[in-house]
Amino acid sequence: MSGNRAIAEAVKLAQVNVVSAYPITPQTSIVEYLSEFIANGELDAQFLQAESEFGAMSACIGASSVGARVFTATCSQGLALMHELNYVAAGLRLPIVMAVTNRQLSQPLGMWCDHSDAMGERDSGWLQIYVESCQEALDTVIQAFKIAENRDVLLPIMVCLDGFILSHTSEAVDVPDQKAVRAFLPPYKPDADYNTLLDVKKPLAAGGGCPPGYTMEFDYKKYEAQEKAKELLRKVDGEFGEAFGRQYGLVEAYRCDDADVIMAAMGTIVSTAKDVADKLREEKGWRVGVLKLRSYRPFPKQEVLKATAHAKALAVVSRAISYGVGAPVFSDVAATMSHASKKPILLNVIAGIGGRDVAQKDITVVFEKALKAAETGKVESEVEWLGLNKSLVGG
Amino acid sequence: MSKPYWNKENFPITPNIRNPGGSLAFKCGQWRMVKPIIDEKKCTKCGICITFCPDDAIEKTAKGIIEIKYDYCKGCGICANECPAKAIKIVAEVGESCTTEG
């Protein structure tokens, strides 16, 4: 099944109460499948096609605030349109789960994969998890509800899958048994004395103003919840592994133990890179490894430091741009390294923008450049635009 | 000084308020610059002033007397303006010198 189908199956297994969304390529089939499940009676839930993504997130907030388990999906312009409400959802501490089929932001207009849409929501308080296979997409949605609804977290979560590259790729996916999922993920039971829950029996005013004397403290609470989420991500992932035999971690350090150079990335690039790393080790004897950043928010600082401590070079490959800096993920990695006593030389690589394919040869180039940097102690360029057509723009 | 409202033990995760009707503790009457006074002799107990008070600051007592709750009255003067019997006058908050006649 496709990545989108896998997401829809997971939402069905999670027995959500409300799905509210608005169609956008390449997310659409997720909500089409869910509408079908609801129409067939396979999923007992309300489907609400809002008048915009803005309306969809508003409706999700409304539904979640009365105690429903809520799912939505979008990407690109749709996610940007939700922006205002994403902060509200996080601030109200509503455990909404959203699939983001990562797609570029206009202009230029295009419907292809990059991560600039989700990067725009990086600091909204939402957790962000990036997956590399259809199976992981399904498993992560189920995990996401359990993490989001935990009292120590109570923050919404984005499950990010590369638009088209994963959303529209079909592969074998093991769909867990409904009963087993139910046992792993019981229904959402908000605490009326703690959560945002609107109930006529326990009147509550939610979402009102807060003076400067307290706002920082509430934001600190969110920050703390994201920190606690790291522990919970590990715990829930472990429980999931026990129940279903699959586990993913906050990061995956693939052949990093003895690696001279490591490439860090998010999403499907990781999957291809693992293949390339195997091949380069076998054919050329290069000691290369791949660091998959599965959890992007919260950022797995400890894991990144541990996996890369011994490496000579670390190439951070990002499917998004931070103008004036390079790539957002690079900033996160560099910040993480800032207090490390021993650190690899860092490469700031932008790749796969606007759906540009990141092929095996491109990944080989990244490893080559990283090896060279490891040897010389210098990077060739401050920001590496992988696969940039220099005959058009120079550089 | 009263003890602080919030502490490490009770500080919530959101600024949500779990205190319905808690505004009664807020004496917004302190905003008042001028003050309505009911002349009981002229008052017909019709209750129009109660109806039109934006601050819900006028009530009929158990004895049937119309009373202004100065804790909440902001002194807008709508009661005086609407009173058909002209039984409410507006006076200065300090010194009670008459500013308008209802």
Next chain:
Amino acid sequence: MSSSCEDKVLVAGHRACPGCGAILALRHALNALGKNVIVHLATSCMEVSIMGGGVFPRGEYPLTVPSLHTAFETGGAVVSGMDAGLRALGKREGVNLIAIAGDGGTADIGLQTLSGAAERGHDFIYICYDNEAYMNTGNQRSGTTMLFAATTTSPVGKKKRGEQHIPARLRKDMPAIMAAHGIPYVATASIAYPADLTKKVKKAAAMHGPRYIHIHSPCATGWGFPESKTVEMARLAVQTGAWVLYEIENGKLNVTLKVAQRKPVKEYLAQQKRFRHITDAEIAQIQELIDKKWKELGLQ
């Protein structure tokens, strides 16, 4: 909860301005609805007055029912989500969902979510309190600002004379827009006619589907009249025909207050600083538009 607020939905101690028309509108509307309601408050004067910055730390909340604020333009969509959520949980019975917004939150920025909710047929009551400008931010023009009214963004200067509508019309006709959605109940009301207002709210509360009530609520600060005259100004609007009280129930129009002796609109305009620049010709133009509206409604 204090014993004195047992049967009230909006109690004293709120932070609206002295002489506020809008809070009076909500006092009557909410008390008529009773306690089995969940309220969404769009960003507005009323939201700030009820749950604004000063309210949180000590919990000085003037409602006795649950309420939520999300953003400015979200009301229709949030109550849609509440409707879906409560339905899915089997808890929909016996609860009225109320979306409250000002005129800007309704006619301008929130029109899309309101229209979506109405078109989808969700079960909710939308209350728009109309003070004819963005009063929360200090009196900027909105879609319902009356023709020629001066606001901070439709000022009177050498080249412009207050709010301009091309072609000339009184204001954006929100009740008509909502009626065009084919929803079961649309009504206008005024804070000067609380019995009429209460009756309409109660009628709406007993119905299902999207219901829309638009309450005319003058603002002393924004319009420029003494705060003691808020109700008087609302009454004058109705008596001059600048605001008409009617309801449209399942498509059927019923004017609930037929003013016998309609006063000239000049009486209404002359008392407000926002119209102090107005000429006789401009007054005549407004009068003409009012006469036209009355004709449309089948009145004298």
Next chain:
Amino acid sequence: MKEIRFHGRGGQGAVVGSEILADAAMREGKYSQSFPTFGAERRGAPLMAFTRIDDKPIRLRCQVYEPDYVIVLDASISQYQDLTSGLKPDGTVIVNTPLTAEKVKEAKIATKGRICPVDASSIAMKIIGGSILNTVILGAFAAATGEVKLKSLFEAVENRFPKPVAEKNIQAMKEAYETVKSRGDCSV
């Protein structure tokens, strides 16, 4: 790993074809993956779809540049695109056409590889009663390459379509399979 590229036009079923092939391979205990060219392709617009088949889990998530096989649902696309671009030297092209392999080469529908023509359109019209020939050409693919068993394709089709539709498709696949098999060498 075997990589297969489908060429077709929007509405001809190339994407579904690539999914059925992946499903069939999976039914034989193999790992497989299928994906379309990424875009909002409209009806009639040339498009591609891909299938990867391997004995071990597939991790590649980039496009296919050097396919082992090319499946052409609509030969007219060759006017605008090199349909055998990147094809491995020992690769095979399965073309929906009434022409012989020689004519296919002459007409530059395929410029390299082993060419296996099959008149899938006629078979589809005759048996299924329509112009969608994705399943039919997979019957020919099974015969020409041996990469997947006909039985697995049948199972995948049965899983995908309602019974009456599946039955007709299976019959048509069988005919395409036998047509190619009966030639001995597929490239006649």
